[in-house]
Amino acid sequence: MTPLLERNDQFARTYTPAPLGEPTAQVVVLTCLDHRVDPASVLGLRLGEAPVIRNAGGRVTEAVIADIAFLSFLAEQLFGGDGAADTLFEVAVVHHTQCGTGLLADPGFRGQAARATGLAEAALQASAVADPYTTVRADVERLLASPSLSPKVSVSGHVYDIATGRVTTTLDARFPSPAGRVSATRA
Numbered sequence: 001m002t003p004l005l006e007r008n009d010q011f012a013r014t015y016t017p018a019p020l021g022e023p024t025a026q027v028v029v030l031t032c033l034d035h036r037v038d039p040a041s042v043l044g045l046r047l048g049e050a051p052v053i054r055n056a057g058g059r060v061t062e063a064v065i066a067d068i069a070f071l072s073f074l075a076e077q078l079f080g081g082d083g084a085a086d087t088l089f090e091v092a093v094v095h096h097t098q099c100g101t102g103l104l105a106d107p108g109f110r111g112q113a114a115r116a117t118g119l120a121e122a123a124l125q126a127s128a129v130a131d132p133y134t135t136v137r138a139d140v141e142r143l144l145a146s147p148s149l150s151p152k153v154s155v156s157g158h159v160y161d162i163a164t165g166r167v168t169t170t171l172d173a174r175f176p177s178p179a180g181r182v183s184a185t186r187a
Helices: 002-014 062-079 100-105 107-117 121-127 132-145
Strands: 027-032 052-055 089-096 153-160 167-176 182-184
Touching: 027 062, 052 062, 062 089, 062 132, 089 132, 100 107, 100 121, 107 121, 132 153, 132 167
Parallel strands: 027 052, 027 089, 089 153
Antiparallel strands: 153 167, 167 182
8 A cells, every 4th residue: 555655645745625516427427347447547537527336347236326326316316306307327337358357257267256255146146247248238228127226317338448448439429218108318
C-alpha cells in the first residue's frame, strides 16, 4: 500500500471537494473486478462522473439490482423534483473478453472453487463469463425484467476486448416496459 498511499498524498494536495450532486455522465457502470478492466482508464471516467459497481464478471446479481434500485431512489429524491426529466440514468453493463470467471464453466474447476469458497456450485456457474457477448445480453435482460428497476432507468450492454482496448456496444440502451417487456430508449 505504501506506493498507493504516496500517490494519494499527491492527489490530496490538489484535491478540491465537490458538494453532493448528480454524477455528470448520468450513467452507472457495472463491470468486472478484474484489474485489467478499470473503467476510469477504459472509459476515461473522471472523479464525479459516474458510480461504478464491480463484481466477479460484472454480472447482474440480486445485490447489484438492490444497489441500482437504491441509486435510482436516491437520484429521484435528490435530483428528480418537479419538471424532472423522464430519465434518471443509464446502467451500462460491461463484460469483457478473457474473463477469469470463464473458468467456472468447467465442472472440475467450479467444484474446486465451491469447496474453497463455500459458495454454491450453481451460483458459481451462473457467474461464469465464458462468452461475454452472450452473458451481457442475459444480464441486460435480467436487469430490465426486474420489478425493482425504475422505469426511468435505461440499460445498455457492452463488451470490452482485453486484446484491443475497445468497448463495443452490443445492446443499445432500453427502458423496462410496464408489462415487463423492454422498449427502445426514449428521446
